[in-house]
Amino acid sequence: MAPGVLAGAATLALGLTALAPAVAVPSDDSPSSGQSARSKPDNRPGPRTAKQLRLKDKALAMLDNGSAKLRSRQGGGATVALGGGTFVEFPVDKSDKIFTILSEFGDTGSGKLGTTPGPLHNQIPQPDRATDNSTYWVSNFDKAHYEEMFNGDGESFKNYYEQLSSGRYTATNTVTDWVKVPGNASTYGDNTVEDNGGSWSFIDDSADSWYASQVAAGQTPAQIDAYLSQFDVWDRYDFDGDGNFNEADGYIDHFQAVHAGEGEEAGADPDAIWSHRWYVGTGYGTTGPSVGGTNNLGGGAKIGDSKYFIGDYTVEPENGGLGVFAHEFGHDLGLPDYYDTAGGENGSAFWTLMSSGSWLSHGANAPAGGEGIGTVPGLMGPEEKLFLGWLDHTDVNSGTSGTYTLGPSQHTYDGADQAIKVNLPNSSVTNNYTTPPSGTHAWWTGRGDDMSSTLTRTVPGSSSVTVTASAWYEIEAGYDFLYAQYSVDGGKTWTTVGSPIDGSSRDTWKGLRYSYKPGGRESLFRFLYKTDGGVNEAGAFLDDIAVKSDSGTVIDGAEDGANGWTPAGGFAISTGVEVTNASRYYLLENRQYVGYDKTLSEGPYQFSNGLTKPNWVEFFKFQDGMLVWYVDNSYTDNNVAEHPGAGYAMVVDSFPNSLTYPDGSSPSNRREPFDATFGLDTVDPTCLHKEVAGGTRKDPTVTTLAACAGGVKQKATFDDTDVNAYYDAAAPQNSVKVAGVGVKATVTATKRGFLTVNVSNPAP
Template structure:
């Protein structure tokens, strides 16, 4: 594990020093630092420690997945045999379904030997010796007896005390049933020495120490099986059931589903608590790694290091180790590393915004809020599910972030459903960055290794003839390589590149304090380090004796290998020669050399092109992700109850991840503002611990990122109080309307770089002009509608129409609300779906011809550089006929045999009605046409006296209401 360097000496992933954040103030010396937090976020050393082979495998798969997202690669095969096929025919293991085998040994400690650096641990611990926590401790997971059956239930059968939750079930849920876990747990056996024996004096789990621990554990387990009466054949047969996967495709046949002589997934659970959870430095820190990887041992035909289990012929190489009282979270987290998934927290001791959002950060310490922390984790994030191949054909929708906006329906992220896709990938153009390396030594060209964590790189010559006699290879080199952890090598192959020998140089060393030196490694600084430990990368001579290859045809290569954590600038090479005969001075670009990770430099800088994209997922409180509403916690009682926590809720909604190929980790304390995969915080303004409203201490990413999601509703507030010697401190974030739109036009728009510490949280974004909008969210179904693509005007509240749609009435358009400011608005009124000529204002007067038809308005928002948005609103109901008044001017009486005249007037507040008037008098009818709202009619003659009914009816043309009235007229006798 790499030591924690000061910020001034940390070199960012691609070689630029992180001595200052551009545009950011320094950390405020008047504020207390970020409070310590139990669990991985407080880590001062990484728990993911893959060897070179694992690093290469992970990097290759990530490259393949990135190519899959961009459309530059495709999957081939089905089920467990699915792979990603890259250019050149390389196949990358990418199973669509998989059944994994997990073998677990329970190991307690003896008393034969111990580490004198830790006089408090000369024996043990044995299992079941963890003290019962105090009543005030609501964070420590504890059982009186941690039995073999407990672990079988935790891993496979389901824990009755946790409603059937298990290691198996969480992986089944995260993978939507595509990953099944099988296996076994053996009972406790004792290794001969105390726990401290398996640490170095600094409390580091070195490769040598872990090799001893696993070898002792394997031997103890094998002896226990023999003592139980098992035959060697029975033991071998049992172990062979855990070897069905060829992790590294050792025979190169492209078939990963075959034995390779190594246990597929091995887990060593040690007695006692874990150092990462607060145990003493002699305790093992839970981690994933490989053992004895530099040893030329292993299964026959696949000698790839490791330790043999007794005389079984089966070997342990890659492993995880966890504490006796580990909850589901730590086991699920470490196993994910064994699958190639990286840590998402800052492994350099800083902090970032991943918090409880993922199993691969603080989420491994989640729970249900009713007991210990770490008992029930939440899910991995979308980047990891994509990396592991857990999205089916309909589970991941892809939208071009530079293309026309598209609408996508998402379901909940926790499992595949028929509600919608699990995640959205928004592709982006490749990014680029200018990287400073070192001034050329002579000429303008040289080889440069690049750098990063968990990586290796090579530059390989064509076949060359080595002269007879005492030939010497010489080169000019410049390097800044992490002392005793990262190494560069000169290597020679006499068989065409099938095998490689590490060759001693005048700059190499054989010391190997951390079991990272594969042999004759070059480490440290080629020149001088300043007071802050920064190397000046001075060019120097390298020489090596090639007498062992005199008279042979060989290939020569330089290799740079970086471990899992901190790294420096890397290794540069120029002017490679044998006995003065130049193999390459790199000035012609070295076209015959093969570069894998190395590059040819032209000058002191280069432009790095990298993949980038967004992944968005709808986080809901379902399945194991229910813990997002129950499990996040804060240690708020450091004075009276240091192990007591307060718990709070993370906000559901759309979580947007920025996957950024510029970086190989999320160590934002080394490179503020960027990481391998970070959530974009919808509310990025940093919040502090305060007293009386005045900031007094920095707050962690755990609490600052609780409301990182985008949504269309209201966020929950967060109110915490914490004890302090000088008084109570508060963390207060008020409830507020959710942010519904992510727009990346401003690369710094979601990054608070007020000072060096605040700049660790959230992330700079691509600046591509991409928009992702939450259009709607139905939490009862877990369904969310999003729109994504090149930047568009986003409507956050739809247009509306006010007024009654009756003839003559005025309707008013209420414009929509837009996310962007400065949006210009235009209107188009429509009747029956057709534009009304000239109706382009904010109001519209309903016409008689609109009756019975739908009336609406289309409001368009435009903004320079954005796709326009439209919002359509309709009046309530169809157009209504205008009410009328019907009045009749008629005589009260008329003589029999005479005609009388009447005048009918039809009026309306909406205008002058049009139509006909029908009159019925004594059973006889007359009709007339309204003119300007009136009509005069002669009544028919009636010869019979008496009261007669006069019925007057208005029958309108479209847009007016009909009306009828009845009067009585007396017909008098003739004189």
Template sequence: MPSGQLSHVKYYLRFESRTELPERSPPLRRLLATGAAISLAALALLSSPAAAAAPPAAPPPTAAGDTRDREAVAPPPAPLELQRQALRRQALEEVAAGGAAAGLRAEADGTLPRTAKVGKQYVELAQERKDKVFVILAEFGDRTDPRFGGTPGPLHNTIGKPAADDNHTLWHRDFDRASYQRQFFSTDPGSASMRAYYRIQSSGRYDMDGTVTDWVKLPYNEARYGTDNCTESGQCRTNWDMIRDATAAWYDAERAKGRTPEQIRAQLAEYDVWDRYDADHDGNFDEPDGYLDHLVVVHAGKDQTWGGGAQGKDAVWAHRWFAYWNQAGTAGPEGNKAGGTPVGDTGIWAGDYLTGGENSGAGLFSHEFGHDLGLPDLYSSDGDNSVNFWSLMSSASYLGKGPNTTGQFPGDLDPWSKLQLGWLEYTEADAGRRTRAVLGVSGYNTADPQALLVHLPPSVTRTELADPYEGASQWWSGTGDFMDNTLTRTVDLPAGPAVFSSRVWYDTEQDFDFVTVEASTDGGRTFTALPGSVNGAPVPAKGLSGTSAGWAELTVPLDRFAGTSVQLRLRVTSDGNTHGRGAAFDDLRITADGGRELLRDGAEQGANGWTALKWSRTEGRTGSEQHPRAYFVENRRYTGYGSLLKTGPYNFGFTGDKVEFYPYQQGVLVWLWDTAYSDNTTKAHPGAGLLLPVDSRPQALRFADGSLLNARAQTFDAPFSTRPTDRVTLHRAGVPLVIPSRAGVPDFDDRHGTYWNADLPQLGVKVPDTGTHLQILKETADRATIQLTPSAP
């Protein structure tokens, strides 16, 4: 991109009519023209009293502060979701890289395409459609399981009315079907629905509707499904049984009404029109795949995110997952056996789902629905980071408009999450180059872009491996969390025996990260892990795991594929916890009967027919990876859902359940996107993460006794601005801390500024020195004019 040139990337609306709209049309007028408009009243609701139609619940009380310490460890993504995220991450790294991004702009109007091809697989980049969401209301039965115990129920409408001094919990007398229909799907003026939220976040590119069932009764009590007594990471798999029993109870209730399986199937077929994982690998995501597209199970009682109410640790955590994914290959609809549970005799299955408690509101359900669309959590899985109320995918799922509305409204998505979904209208610039940009508000499209994406030089990491088995190079999988990295080629096998052999070296987390050799006979639609031996011992069913003692000899028979063309791939996967250095392969051979070599590759001859997804060839024993980086610069204002930053942030500053509310500040928020990291767990890597907002005032806020203010409040004044901050008073156990109004900080400079503080190691950001200086020239109610210049020497 030439110095100083701005590339203005705009998205347009594509609903059922697929009508393209004129350039520069104000987004709300564009939406009205398409017949899929965001109601102006949906924006007005954020400056009017909260609707009482769909009152959700409040976050759990924490006496020491308002940190999200009740958040469950997220369950590990199912393999298909892990693969989807890896493909999307690979594609969007090109956006961060800048110059390569042009390869993604295949459409005539210069926008990112809806899909991209990564290797031989397709990934969906833009969620531009109208979805249908199926919501089941489920209360618990009387049966108990002796393994888990617990009390019967709960039934719905048994959550007690909040005490007089509880000003954060939402409650109403009747959580009936109509209240949830409004909470999820209402478009009425003043509604606080999940549908209204996503229409505004997407600026009308995405819409939903659906149905909410009557309450159905599960056979067991909540402890049977919600127990924490399991050995799995994250939520227990007993949660899956709740999905199985909820769908079965609904189906049985419909049959009891006299409906036939064919009638029920016809209804559910309306909820299966999206091929989420491109099961047939044709790049067409707008087709059925045999699974409900979006399934929500609302369970009776408080979920454990809110403390669990009377059920406590027996309560189900709010989460999103794929039921029985471990049965992939044997269970599922005909032609797409990805696991799941059948919905009666309809032939349609439930796989992906999300769940939350009876008094969980649009905030929490919008957060979990973000996962359903493919967004990861941005809060830390261990400790704190700086995101907090700045994104729905962290604490902004807990916002409101004052007393007893906490969680009723979700806060805005961050710009990176909108980019993931194809909803961000942005402008681009290069680090250290002179550029001026005018930004509109970040919450929704205006005539000005929502964000500025500043491309930075990539970071480089080097990993020491074993010396190559032969020659000067070896194939290396790369390393990191949430890996799903593959090296694939097509092989035409002759009739008769054949064998794949290789030298393999691996360093992975035992029993959690795996190295497999896989084959596909259907053009890459499905792959099967192949049995074999390593140093003469059988390869475990899940694959190689742990650490090899130097180079090992791997042998995989291919006799079963004799006379066919197969895709053969090497695959390395990892979870979101500890990871090793990955896997290396050298001296790869495919040998036919009689010793005839069909392939011999020592990673010395370039790609040599392989398609690499995150694999690379090393120079000697050192593996090298480049990681694109970028700044997002956005203009946060009290408009749309952004107004909730003025009324919604809260602090447990007193004894009991009383909270105090305080405003997050307006201004220009700078985020660092660093693809060297796959999570925001800054306790493991202080000052660094996948996506972190930079705090313009990284100095620690302390009470008179020297103790620190809680993490959520520390970043309330993170934005850069020409204007002074508000005077804010917060408490801890009733003791006040007065934070005076402070002068605005209008300049960000990654060469001379310091935005990480050792007193708050998990909250600051260690920005790279790219010579980028950003200055705010002007701020109005809906615009910010900024200038990028090279930093001073």
């Protein structure tokens, strides 16, 4: 069994090369909420997010191949050194603070966006529990309500992350009293403005309103700064490059705003803000705090007249359950959405917090009157824990086999694993970088970390030399560079000509021109591509290279081989299309009805009365047992609408198309994988319902249809020999095409929630 990260093990995995925009998963495809939820545009990651995640990818790869170690840092957290003074942090052995402002809306509006004032807090109508058991509501959404939800001893935000991380991470939340922003809800949340500065203005106004309330209460600017200093003890992006993340950077470490009223993702009015994680990008590169005399120009929202700014943030609704807060904070920790953000629906469903698992609850076992959905989230899957450094697991490499014990994934155990990672041969990824401007070939620098790639040519004695070329490039700005250099001493020393190139040519070919004077001597000219050990981009393609000297002009387009050039260190002739490799593996975990995973036996739901009671849900179970995830890093998302049967981290459903109504339709893919697990039990008989209209206009009728499945033995063995073994063309978005390499995992015994699993991973 691989020990946890705190013991120094690399319990992490490759992944998350590109992060999908972070938004809250819609509550459901119910008649009352589905249409508005599905049409909402995605939000964007912050200006520093993409680079941070690429660095995280590199750190994960280095940990996975043993070329780096995770080192605990004084003050909490652990880091990986990438080289060149670049470090990546993981949230292990770490405690964070979150600053939360409660904001209700004012009276200011506009004729264009709407003039309806508010809402204020505590104006959400009490649901009629005879017809609505899905809307979360309490009699008083006051400060004490959120303090209990976030920091309570029972089921709470703090407890959830402590349990999820097996004690490796904790977060406490400081909540303000309600303050009022000047604008009404439409000022910030109308769909024409929310993603175009509206939500940023809401964060800015919330911060300013809170600051004004402190001044009105008699606090001095110095006292307010002193109070806010407790929330700035973390340098999220290591802006000063010293590798120390446990220091101030002028930005609130973790900020969330709670807005009055319901969230649009739950089916509220389009004027409502859609819960999301984002970054206030106003003024990026030009404004920001000063820390120890060094400017951190990350833009953001300045908190009144204080010295602190808000950059990264999350926003949630007044009646948000614990699930939506935990989900959005997952984004704040760097996790993507696992549901389909392109309009489809995959089978991640209720199996993970980062999909519909954020909408679970105690269901039929809730307190009298019903508590609504989304009040108690389920667990994250194993890939998310790997990314965060919170998973104990065993690796099963190709050509090996063994018998392993899987404990319930809620906890870590002595003598048992949280997951089994079955490593597979890499998948191939075809990268269509560019098309050469002339002919069919161009010179390519190659792509990688710590590269020193050269393309060199001897130039006859000449008084002056001019080199021109066409270039297409994607080079990590500020870290990797393409140089033009010459030497007159046979390559002992080199002189750079012109300015180094980095950044992007924006998918166009640009002209390059360099001139130097070798004083009549023979010289060497070269292109040098240097990369660091952190992030790498596509590199540069060079075509139509012309070298003009006193002896004439030599033109080369890489069509006739080397043609006098000497490539080294990665430079090669390319068509602009290159094939790279991506890691892939299976993660086997044991989902049991313990801890927060108890919600799997209580909280999955179906909107079953769409015509007569559109806000009414029926609850059912997701089957416990061994859940198989197929992780393929050749994909960057789970958008099965765009690539059916495949994705970044997909649940393998042992019965991929088991539920069908008598009219031939099926429940959504949030329900279909209820029987996805493997094991030795009998799948619980399950019937889901829907209402259909019939009759005539004068004499309408409503008929209830049932889709039933279960009552059969679980499949004990996962066998990926057949690529299509768990793929059904009739359910292409829920089912998965597996690797097809002959991996077998058989549950042979179960005792007190622990599974014994035999795994065989044949050699390629």
